[in-house]
Amino acid sequence: MQTADNNSIVLEAKSLTRRFGGLVAVNNVSFAVKKHEIFGLIGPNGAGKTTLFNLITALIPPSSGELIYQNQNISQLRPHKIAGLGIARTFQNIRLFGELSALENVIVGRHLHTNSSMIKGVLGLPPAPSEESKSRQQALELLEMVGLSDRAQEKAKNFAYGDQRRLEIARALALEPQILLLDEPAAGMNPSEKQQLSEFIRNLRERFNLTIVLIEHHVPLVMGLCDRIAVLDFGQLIALGEPAIVRDDPAVIEAYLGNA
Ligand SMILES: Nc1ncnc2c1ncn2[C@@H]1O[C@H](COP(=O)(O)OP(=O)(O)OP(=O)(O)O)[C@@H](O)[C@H]1O
Ligand SMILES: [Mg+2]
Structure with a gap:
């Protein structure tokens, strides 16, 4: 062994x-x-x-x-x-922002712990433009990976359970x-x-x-x-x-x- x-x-x-x-x-x-x-x-x-x-x-x-x-x-x-x-995780009891889109959930995942400016961006406050487009691109790629890219703009709460789990994985991966x-x-x-x-x-x-x-x-x-x-x-x-x-x-x- x-x-x-x-x-x-x-x-x-x-x-x-x-x-x-x-x-x-x-x-x-x-x-x-x-x-x-x-x-x-x-x-x-x-x-x-x-x-x-x-x-x-x-x-x-x-x-x-x-x-x-x-x-x-x-x-x-x-x-x-x-x-x-x-160290990133998903939760047994899914913790997505139901009112935010799939894309926004992943973008927030990237910055939740590292940079509050992106959360402001998602919430409609002034973001840092170059970083925003990079995060957006990365989030789209992650959604593609988990098979949800065609539903990027849909609210998370509308996703079926299994799709929400995949979305949570994409959000965790956004932390790299x-x-x-x-x-x-x-x-x-x-x-x-x-x-x-x-x-x-x-x-x-x-x-x-x-x-x-x-x-x-x-x-x-x-x-x-x-x-x-x-x-x-x-x-x-x-x-x-x-x-x-x-x-x-x-x-x-x-x-x-x-x-x-
Ligand atoms: N915050 C808490 N306060 C009090 N007790 C808790 C708390 N969190 C967990 N427990 C208790 O600790 C024990 C272990 O719980 P835990 O959620 O870690 O189990 P688990 O192995 O994940 O179970 P499951 O397969 O049902 O998810 C349980 O008896 C639970 O009730
Ligand atoms: Mg458990």
Whole structure:
């Protein structure tokens, strides 16, 4: 088996713990994500998967433990700093601006954390012209990539669920991230959209040279797509490894696959 040298590790959790009152949502979790990997995060409802993303993106601070990104301790940074370092995400509960167009949502995604002038631009206040056209061009290209370019001017709220998920991915990509965290991207997609999603995510990785962490309940998708999979159960990491190994792990079968 190949062992990772330290240079290939892009994101590392060290004894990461998050408590909500008496509940330990993430309990002493340690793992390392390698560069260019598609890293799956699975586990039953309430296992702590989204909480882990919330910790990585600094929406909430850890109770204890550390997060290391490219050899830098990011545990105490603010969300905009995390975004600026190249960590982007989508949300399990889609967070688009429903009244803004698809194009505007992607443009805002690019500048939400880096430059408020573009948000002003979208909201009708004076923008910086050269930057605006660049952002617009980039946003159009991203919409093209996710198959929504012909609907660039439509309001986000009018999109079907699966399309909104793709729009969220385009918005996250607008940050030009190095690592992309996807929280249940297949939720709400129909079977054929789910099938296409695997190939789409693989293409994203190649095209943008990304590292991807993927939370997903759809087991065939996870097994077919991920290089390695981490399994959480009641906040604890109960397995970590290649899909075939994880799939046959008795603890995983009992905690997760057995219940699926
Ligand atoms: N802000 C919060 N305040 C209190 N409890 C929380 C908070 N966020 C999450 N929890 C609790 O932490 C636990 C883990 O929740 P989390 O959303 O991380 O699970 P999950 O693995 O993403 O589940 P699902 O598959 O249903 O999305 C749950 O018991 C949840 O109720
Ligand atoms: Mg979740």
